[in-house]
Every structure is written in structure tokens, then in C-alpha cells.
Amino acid sequence: MRFRLPTAFAFDRRAVLGLTVLLVLAIGYAAQHFWLGRPHPVAVPAISITESTADPATDGAPAHHPAELSLVIDISGKVQNPGLRTLPAGSRVADALTAAGGPIPGTDTSTLNLARPLTDGEQILVGIENANAGAPAVPTGPVSLNHSSAEQLDSLPGVGPALAQRILQYRLMHGPFQSLDQLRHVPGIGPRKYEDLKPLLTL
Template identity: 55%
Template sequence: MTVHITGKVRKPGLYTLAMGARVADAVTAAGGPLRGTATSSVNLARRLVDGEQIVIGAPSGPTQADPATTTTLDLNSATPDQLEQLPGVGEVLAARIADFRTTHGGFTSIDQLREVSGIGAKKYEEIKGKVRV
């Protein structure tokens, strides 16, 4: 997966990391934070999502968005671990989404999420804006 690391790190830029890598791995790949930079504005233990941007040293506060909640996941390529980052999606439901994708040859529309066992109208409304095909 590819992520963009920016902000107060030694070598900002694009980095290709293994699926399942964490924010801490991305920060390390970018040479670590600059001296005196706090990393408290990011969750270093969070799993990365392909295509996301990580900002190190950004001021935290109500205007700072969490990349995990703003990143749009591709239903046809997201791993079960990545799918678990969606609201209300745990290990079992993430596995069902991945199984549906495999069984049906991929998603052709977001609406097909309604066909996955365990995704009712409420859950569909919560996650439909956070996924794409």
C-alpha cells in the first residue's frame, strides 16, 4: 500500500509499506519525527489504509480530522483489517464483506453492501459514505 507522510518528519513523501503496517511504521519509514515534535496528534498503533495521508506534528483539536474516519475504502481491495475501521464493522462483519466480494466477483455498487448478512439499513447509512467501488 502507498501512504503520504507529511508534516514534521525527516523525509516527507510517498512510501510503499506492507499491508497491515501501522502509522508507527510509516513514521519510521519517513525517518522519524523532527526533534521536539510531538506525535500525540496521531494514533501510532492504528493500521494504515492505502492512499491515506498522515500529518505528523499537526495541532490537535476539533478541526483535526482522524485519517481513519476520512479515508474512503475501496470495497474491492480493502483488507478485512481495513474494513474493521468502518463504523460498527468488527472482525466478523469485515470477513462477511470480504467473503461476499469473493463469492460475487467483487462489488459493482455500494448498494450491494445491503446484501451482506449483518448490514441493515442503519449500518448501511453509517458506512456508505466511507466506501467506494
């Protein structure tokens, strides 16, 4: 003889089982929702605070560099463009010659030391014989305007190195003197000086 549970009891058992399953699902859903919704710690980057050692008076100020040094030289004689030239410090005679346009064709520059460093305020005479010689000798006769050197012209009374150079420069620019009277056109020679020099000169 078999024992059977009442139908109502079997129904209640199924209901309890269903409720249990629903309860487990609800608890699982709540646990998942709680886990996902929990606050997460946020890492804050450390801020390094260093004390500035820069001087506020000079911070951002542009650096000052000393002005580049330059030389002023006077290059004269048989060059294309004689006169004053401004060259960078450390320049040499070759640089001065280039700045003056180079020597006139046929000019002998073998007496020049092209590698010699320049000094501020110096004068370079190109293609003039004995231009750098010592004190000129006193002339024993008339000095030729068309064939004399700077040394010979410098030996004349009242004619210094600068005026002698201007006479040579005039001769280079205008060709040989055609008359002694042309000497009046040289800057620095007035009527009085011309009269003093005229007896001492020849073409």
C-alpha cells in the first residue's frame, strides 16, 4: 500500500520552491548591483612643489651679448675702391684688399703680408714702392709728380704722409699730371702751398 501526500501539500511545496528560487535570484541581483555601484578610490597625482631659485629681477630678461668688435682701416694706393673700410675684428690684410675691390690689374702685391692681422686705425698702401719705409730723405732736386713715390713726396716741405697719399691717389684716378697747375685740384693744396711747392716739382 503506497503513501500519497495530499494534493494541497504538493502544491505548497512547489510554491515554496519557486519562492526560494526567486529569493536567490533577487539576492544575487542585489549583490551584483551593490558590487558594481560601490565607490571606487581615485588616485590623486602627487604635486611636487619646488622652490624657484630664479632671480625675479632677471627672470625672462634677454641675455646681453657684447657688441661685435670691428676695425676701421684706410686702404689706399692701387686698389679698385680706396678709402675707409670697416671690417670685423680679426680680419687680415687679404680681407682689407678684398673689401677695397682688389688691386688694380698689374699691381705688385708681393711686398704685402696678406696673412698679417689688422689693427684698428692702420693704413695699408698697395702697390706703392717704399710706402712703409722710414723717414724720407731730403730731395736733392725737383721731385717728379708723375714718377715720385709717397716717400719722395713726403720729403717735400709742408707735405706729410696724408697729403702725399692724396697726390698719388689723384694721379691714379686722373692719370699723369699734364701740368704743375693740376696740383691745385688735390685736396689740401691751397694757393700758398702750391706756390711753395712749385719750384720743387717737375712733371
